[in-house]
Amino acid sequence: EEVTHGDQQGRGVSSQGKRCEPKTDIVFLKVHKSASSTVMNILFRFGETHNLTFAFPNGGGNQLFYPRHFLASFVQGFSPWSPQRFNILCHHMRFLQPEVQKVVSSSAVYFSILRNPVQLMESSFVYYKGTSAFSRARSLEEFLSQPYHYYNPANSDSHYAKNLMTFDFGFNPDGEVTAERVQLMLNIIEASFDLLLISEYFDESMVLLKEMLCWDLDSIVSFPLNIRDSSTKSPLPDTIVEKIKDWNRLDWEIYIYFNRTFWERIDRDIGRERMQQEVKALRDRQAELARTCLQGTGSVAPKDIKDSSLRPLQHGNAKILGYNLKQGLHKEMEHTCRRLVTPELQYSSILYKKQFAQKQPQTHQPSPEQTGQTP
Numbered sequence: 001e002e003v004t005h006g007d008q009q010g011r012g013v014s015s016q017g018k019r020c021e022p023k024t025d026i027v028f029l030k031v032h033k034s035a036s037s038t039v040m041n042i043l044f045r046f047g048e049t050h051n052l053t054f055a056f057p058n059g060g061g062n063q064l065f066y067p068r069h070f071l072a073s074f075v076q077g078f079s080p081w082s083p084q085r086f087n088i089l090c091h092h093m094r095f096l097q098p099e100v101q102k103v104v105s106s107s108a109v110y111f112s113i114l115r116n117p118v119q120l121m122e123s124s125f126v127y128y129k130g131t132s133a134f135s136r137a138r139s140l141e142e143f144l145s146q147p148y149h150y151y152n153p154a155n156s157d158s159h160y161a162k163n164l165m166t167f168d169f170g171f172n173p174d175g176e177v178t179a180e181r182v183q184l185m186l187n188i189i190e191a192s193f194d195l196l197l198i199s200e201y202f203d204e205s206m207v208l209l210k211e212m213l214c215w216d217l218d219s220i221v222s223f224p225l226n227i228r229d230s231s232t233k234s235p236l237p238d239t240i241v242e243k244i245k246d247w248n249r250l251d252w253e254i255y256i257y258f259n260r261t262f263w264e265r266i267d268r269d270i271g272r273e274r275m276q277q278e279v280k281a282l283r284d285r286q287a288e289l290a291r292t293c294l295q296g297t298g299s300v301a302p303k304d305i306k307d308s309s310l311r312p313l314q315h316g317n318a319k320i321l322g323y324n325l326k327q328g329l330h331k332e333m334e335h336t337c338r339r340l341v342t343p344e345l346q347y348s349s350i351l352y353k354k355q356f357a358q359k360q361p362q363t364h365q366p367s368p369e370q371t372g373q374t375p
């Protein structure tokens with residue numbers, strides 16, 4: 001029996017025919033610049049459809065007081081004296097497991113997504129061009145030619161420039177690279193997370209996620225979000241690639257290790273042949289949705305996005321693309337399509353308002369720093 005859809009009651013049926021319950025308690029570590037906004041959109045849609053609660057930052061900002069290490073008290077509605085737990089924790093945070101455990105169920109599934117540190121750094125150099133380490137360097141090449149001229153680990157925004165994944169997982173990005181440190185870090189990540197996805201294999205990652213969460217195909221479809229216009233991407237000569245790897249050595253070790261376990265997991269749980277079929281089904285469904293939902297063939301420049309509520313945040317030197325919806329869609333389909341292309345900040349704010357609809361509006365406006373508004 002090959003079934004990919006859940007039944008009417010929302011009971012999941014895994015693609016190998018084994019019955020399972022869809023998982024609804026989830027922690028997603030939203031590692032920066034690793035396709036994490038696309039994953040977050042998937043979680044937002046699932047949470048909205050199934051009326052789940054989110055662990056929102058206090059005051060409704062879009063980050064959990066990043067870059068500080070996560071604290072349960074950052075979450076709106078958390079109280080050490082009440083047993084309230086939230087279904088989904090997915091806003092940007094610097095991971096700290098004992099604190100995370102206070103806001104979610106003990107049976108929550110933990111996952112994250114990694115990206116090749118070379119492309120990750122090329123992306124963050126453009127997106128975080130305004131931060132102290134990058135602002136004075138004219139190019140990534142220039143930065144890497146004498147990084148310590150530009151990079152000062154004491155600056156509060158320095159983490160965007162070195163071992164960003166290591167930092168987001170909660171570790172010290174400036175730690176000396178020893179075999180012991182690397183091993184310890186990998187062990188801790190492996191012990192804390194049930195699944196590490198790889199953004200270079202995004203579709204395979206979504207299939208693995210679907211299996212682990214016992215979700216159906218339509219729950220894991222997406223259109224790529226937070227993507228950059230190619231005019232703000234720069235090619236990387238081999239010499240630069242090697243420098244980026246050396247500079248981000250801890251990230252590189254994390255990436256190499258979990259890239260290997262990713263494929264081992266596929267071989268163990270799914271097999272390459274079935275993975276290929278599942279990926280094809282996912283791509284076919286996404287292509288169908290793109291034909292139904294989108295004007296033209298796909299993403300467009302921010303200036304060409306007609307509906308301002310669908311315009312993604314522009315940051316640094318990056319030009320972030322978005323989508324235009326087809327006109328005249330049937331109401332329900334319009335909603336499905338709209339949610340697929342709603343950028344992170346707008347979607348988060350819609351869900352926050354819904355979750356706290358009964359609450360009195362706040363009497364004071366928290367400062368951007370309090371709400372963690374900076375990306």
Ligand SMILES: Nc1ncnc2c1ncn2[C@@H]1O[C@H](COP(=O)(O)OS(=O)(=O)O)[C@@H](OP(=O)(O)O)[C@H]1O
Pocket residue numbers: 031032033034035036037038119123124199200202223224225226227228375
């Ligand atoms: N589906 C899919 N597959 C592969 N790559 C994807 C996908 N969706 C987004 N992206 C790329 O991820 C980069 C944005 O990452 P984030 O959303 O994590 O950035 S952020 O930290 O939340 O700002 C950004 O990378 P760059 O374009 O290199 O900047 C996106 O293009």
